[in-house]
Amino acid sequence: MKRILLAATALSLCASSVSAAETLKIGLVTTLSGPGAVVGADIRDGFALAVEHAGGKLGGLDTQVIEADDQQKPDVAVGLANRMTERERVQFVTGIIWSNLALAMVPTLAASKTFFISPNAGTAQLAGAQCNPYFFNVSWPVDTVAEAAGQAAQTQGFKRVYAMAPNYPSGKDVVAGFKRGFKGEIVGEAFTPFGQLDYAAEIAQVKAAKPDALFIFYPGGMGINFIKQYDQAGLLTQIPLVGPGFSFDQDILGAVGDAAIGIKNPLQWSPDLDNAENKRFVEGFKTKFGRIPSFYAAQSYDAAKLIDGAVKAVGGDLKDKDRLRKALESAPFDSVRGRFRFNTNHYPIQNYYQREVVRDETGALTNRLTGIVFTDHADVHAQNCPLK
Amino acid sequence: MDALLLAEQGLNGLQLGVMLFLMAAGLTLVFGIMDLINLAHGSFYMVGAYLTAALVPVLGNFPLALVAAVLLTALIGLAVEAVALRTLYRRDHLDQVLATFGLILFFNELVKIVFGPVPIFLNPPAALAGTVDLFGLKYPAFRLTILAVGIAVAVFLWLLIAKTRLGMLIRAGATNREMVMALGVDVRLLFGLVFALGCGLAGLAGAMAGPVLAVQVGMGEQILILTFVVIVIGGIGSIRGALVGALLVGIVDTMGRALLPSAFRMVMDAASANAAGAALASMAIYVLMAVVLAIKPKGLFPAA
Numbered sequence: 127m128k129r130i131l132l133a134a135t136a137l138s139l140c141a142s143s144v145s146a147a148e149t150l151k152i153g154l155v156t157t158l159s160g161p162g163a164v165v166g167a168d169i170r171d172g173f174a175l176a177v178e179h180a181g182g183k184l185g186g187l188d189t190q191v192i193e194a195d196d197q198q199k200p201d202v203a204v205g206l207a208n209r210m211t212e213r214e215r216v217q218f219v220t221g222i223i224w225s226n227l228a229l230a231m232v233p234t235l236a237a238s239k240t241f242f243i244s245p246n247a248g249t250a251q252l253a254g255a256q257c258n259p260y261f262f263n264v265s266w267p268v269d270t271v272a273e274a275a276g277q278a279a280q281t282q283g284f285k286r287v288y289a290m291a292p293n294y295p296s297g298k299d300v301v302a303g304f305k306r307g308f309k310g311e312i313v314g315e316a317f318t319p320f321g322q323l324d325y326a327a328e329i330a331q332v333k334a335a336k337p338d339a340l341f342i343f344y345p346g347g348m349g350i351n352f353i354k355q356y357d358q359a360g361l362l363t364q365i366p367l368v369g370p371g372f373s374f375d376q377d378i379l380g381a382v383g384d385a386a387i388g389i390k391n392p393l394q395w396s397p398d399l400d401n402a403e404n405k406r407f408v409e410g411f412k413t414k415f416g417r418i419p420s421f422y423a424a425q426s427y428d429a430a431k432l433i434d435g436a437v438k439a440v441g442g443d444l445k446d447k448d449r450l451r452k453a454l455e456s457a458p459f460d461s462v463r464g465r466f467r468f469n470t471n472h473y474p475i476q477n478y479y480q481r482e483v484v485r486d487e488t489g490a491l492t493n494r495l496t497g498i499v500f501t502d503h504a505d506v507h508a509q510n511c512p513l514k
Numbered sequence: 515m516d517a518l519l520l521a522e523q524g525l526n527g528l529q530l531g532v533m534l535f536l537m538a539a540g541l542t543l544v545f546g547i548m549d550l551i552n553l554a555h556g557s558f559y560m561v562g563a564y565l566t567a568a569l570v571p572v573l574g575n576f577p578l579a580l581v582a583a584v585l586l587t588a589l590i591g592l593a594v595e596a597v598a599l600r601t602l603y604r605r606d607h608l609d610q611v612l613a614t615f616g617l618i619l620f621f622n623e624l625v626k627i628v629f630g631p632v633p634i635f636l637n638p639p640a641a642l643a644g645t646v647d648l649f650g651l652k653y654p655a656f657r658l659t660i661l662a663v664g665i666a667v668a669v670f671l672w673l674l675i676a677k678t679r680l681g682m683l684i685r686a687g688a689t690n691r692e693m694v695m696a697l698g699v700d701v702r703l704l705f706g707l708v709f710a711l712g713c714g715l716a717g718l719a720g721a722m723a724g725p726v727l728a729v730q731v732g733m734g735e736q737i738l739i740l741t742f743v744v745i746v747i748g749g750i751g752s753i754r755g756a757l758v759g760a761l762l763v764g765i766v767d768t769m770g771r772a773l774l775p776s777a778f779r780m781v782m783d784a785a786s787a788n789a790a791g792a793a794l795a796s797m798a799i800y801v802l803m804a805v806v807l808a809i810k811p812k813g814l815f816p817a818a
Contacts, residue, residue: 160622161732163631293792315788316775319796323727323736324533324659326526327771334519350633350728358638358654358726360645381633381728 137187148327150187150437150444153210155203155231156221158195161347164377165223165422169245171415172423173220176430179410184430185437187444188295192216198223200230207231211238217444218243220429223422225249225268225296228261236260239447245426248473250299254507257471262454264428264461266394267301267473268296269374269507271370272343274308274392274478278499279339279368282390285310287368288337290328292348300343300370306506313337317380325352329359342369350381357385366390371493374483376420379491386491394474395424395463396481396495404462405449418492424462435459465502471511475504518651523772524765529657531764532664536719538744538756539671540712546751547687548705549601551610554594554617555716555741556734562587562717563724563733564625567636576639580721584714591713595706603705618735633730660722667715671753674717688751697783704774744801746808749813758814763799770798 154173157166170193176184183189192214196203203222210216211234218234220243222228228247233424238259244263252258253267279287283487289304289312291297303310314335332340340361344352355371356362362385371393379386397408397418406428411419419427435458440449453511457468461476469475478500481493541555550681562583569579598617612791637643638656645652676683683704686694695701727733744763748755775791782790806814 161730163626163731164633167631293796315784317788317792318771319792323617323737324526324530326529327523327768330519330526331772334516347633347728347730347733350724350730354637354728355654355726358643358645358656360652378633378728381635381730383635383637503585 148185148188149435150189150218151214151216152184152189152191152433153206153214153219154193154221155190155206155210155219156193157198158193159222160198162198162223165246165420166221167344168377168420168423169221169223169426171411172419172426173245173430174503175407175410175414175423176427176434178414179406180430180434184434185442187437187442193221193235196222196227202429204230204234207234211235211240211426216240216409218433220245220433221426222247225251228252232256232258232261238298241450243429243454245429246422249296250294250505250507253471253473254510255512257507257511257513259513262432262468264432264466266476267299267507268370268372269299269306269325270371270503271393271402271478272300273307273506274499274503275341275368275370276304278390278392278480279304279308279341280310281499282339284308284338284368286312286313286337287311287339287341288332288335289315289341290332290352291315291317291343292320292322292359294320297343301341304341308341310338314508315322321348323351325355329356329361332365333359333361333424337365339366339368342367342373344369344373350378353378353382353385371421371481374493375422376418376492377422379483383491384485387485390440390480390496391482391483391493392478392480392499393421393479393493394476395421396479396493397424398494399463399479401460401462401464403460404464405492407462418490428459428463428466429460431459431461432457462507469504469508470513471505471508472513473505473508475502477501478503494505522651522653523768525653525657525661526772527765527768528761529661529664529764530768531761532661533719533723534737534740534744535664535757535760535763536667536715536722538748538760539667539753540715540719541741542745542748542751542753543684543708543715543755544712545745547684547691547708548603548798550599550709551607551614551689552599552712553611553614553738554621555712556736556738557618557621557732558587558591558713558716559720559723559737560625560671560731560734561590561621562720563627563636563727563729564634565635565717566721566724567628567729570636580718581657583721585716587717587720588710588714591717592706592710594713595709599709600702600705612639621732621734631731633728636724638725638730656725660726662724663718667718668757680704680707740799745813746801748812749810749815752815754814754816755813762802766802767795767799770795776783 156169192208219242223246225247242261248265249265249266250267289301291301326351367389371391374391436453439453439458467475479498482496484494486492544552565583566579573579592807646655744759748759774795778787778791
């Protein structure tokens with residue numbers, strides 16, 4: 127009996143190692159239920175489009191994408207990290223949107239030498255002292271985008287700015303980043319409970335403080351609540367909103383409506399960025415899914431193209447992890463955002479653009495490029511990262 | 515802080531309170547009379563908001579869409595009561611919690627299938643989109659409308675409960691259900707009506723909240739917790755308690771968020787004042803609940 131069992135185990139091990147050499151397995155762990163599912167849908171669809179554009183073979187290998195719903199919960203995400211490494215034996219995990227989930231998954235994935243390509247979650251912690259050889263980020267450290275928003279507010283000539291964000295780690299990071307870029311006076315700041323619904327009290331305080339502009343970081347539903355209420359208070363035209371592009375993208379524009387038109391919001395990507403890769407991506411996405419892609423979809427598309435390029439560069443050899451990591455570090459792909467390379471901390475060095483919300487020729491709300499804020503910009507955290 | 519700002523914050527507090535009252539009234543009625551813990555109350559709020567958003571473009575008129583949405587939500591409530599909840603009245607509260615939690619998942623998925631996962635657009639009607647000048651204070655017109663609708667609903671509920679036969683039965687049912695049954699009242703019909711009324715009120719709250727908040731899947735759960743705080747403070751089963759509790763929570767929450775950070779700034783530096791103020795402000799209503807429960811364990815106006 128024991129011998130049969132042993133033989134079976136050997137056989138299955140053998141089988142799995144053969145299939146691993148032939149098939150590229152990628153775990154796409156993202157949020158597919160609850161309010162965060164809007165973003166998860168774009169992450170999933172952006173990735174699927176890149177696989178399709180590569181003819182179903184990322185890096186020339188048969189590609190199997192295993193989707194799983196993290197429910198926006200760190201404990202579920204850790205469970206899925208275990209499943210992906212132990213049962214599915216994937217070589218890459220991607221799809222993660224939220225920083226707190228990414229932080230929870232890194233130890234498991236790194237221990238099993240599974241490469242973790244974050245299409246969005248960009249906590250400053252993983253860019254600095256806690257950077258990891260198996261973690262790559264194709265978006266940004268969240269505070270660096272806020273730094274660009276600060277620089278942009280400076281350029282727009284605002285002297286006195288009021289800052290608001292949810293009271294959680296990324297909210298604090300973002301306000302700190304804004305202060306790094308903005309040299310004027312911060313006349314007040316408010317940190318609101320995460321998920322707050324009604325902002326009347328804070329809006330009244332802002333009105334009384336009479337700043338030149340109001341900086342906000344309210345992603346998702348919080349942003350819809352805030353912008354609607356700010357508009358109804360009649361302040362949009364008096365005290366302009368500024369902030370990173372997260373609060374003003376495709377996932378909320380439809381629900382906010384005309385109130386969002388004209389808001390300036392810097393980010394590393396915009397649907398109208400003029401390069402061949404981006405045109406192919408945006409047109410392909412619109413045709414396949416019938417909507418304008420958000421920056422989340424663009425980043426997820428890039429995550430797939432990074433995997434594609436790196437696997438090609440090593441000739442499909444997924445066993446030699448050090449070689450694969452070197453290939454990933456060289457970022458051998460054409461990003462939809464144009465020039466892209468990795469810093470030593472595995473976060474991008476890239477341009478940050480000024481964007482403005484407009485109504486396009488089809489009547490849909492979207493963003494348009496209006497200028498450039500930072501060229502070839504690296505984040506401040508890389509110096510604390512021990513990776514070389 | 516000047517008087518005008520203080521007045522504005524007072525109005526904000528009242529308005530938030532009224533909004534919570536619309537939610538709490540239905541929840542407390544259902545709990546008080548039917549002894550049913552309905553976690554899915556927030557789902558009817560979501561359904562009301564989505565129906566209003568869907569009907570405004572069809573009917574071309576916000577008030578009409580609102581009335582239609584409220585009636586439809588009440589009808590859906592009636593159907594849910596008949597299909598899913600009727601068998602639960604004799605079960606204990608834990609079974610009810612489990613079943614109505616299942617309803618939350620059901621409604622969230624249903625709304626996602628019908629309307630898609632992306633939050634949808636609902637703005638106030640054009641006439642109420644701007645601000646109104648109140649003695650030099652520019653206040654959003656739609657928030658004043660919410661205040662007016664809330665007061666009207668409070669008056670309507672008072673008339674219904676204090677002056678009508680149905681209200682008499684509701685009061686009797688809340689006090690002693692067995693006796694009402696023994697006297698030959700059709701309890702099944704009464705429960706159905708009460709549940710539909712509660713759902714209609716939740717739908718109205720959703721319809722009024724839609725233009726101010728994000729109309730998205732899961733919006734009901736966000737407000738449900740606050741609603742439970744309100745009815746626990748007010749006393750479960752009491753409409754009067756729900757009104758007082760809602761106004762208290764609205765004002766304490768708003769004033770906490772408005773005043774605490776600046777109060778802390780008088781004794782410490784700005785950064786730590788903001789942090790401490792924000793932390794304490796988000797706790798304020800729970801502290802209020804703890805204090806009320808310590809003094810009056812059954813809430814401010816216990817029903818029985």
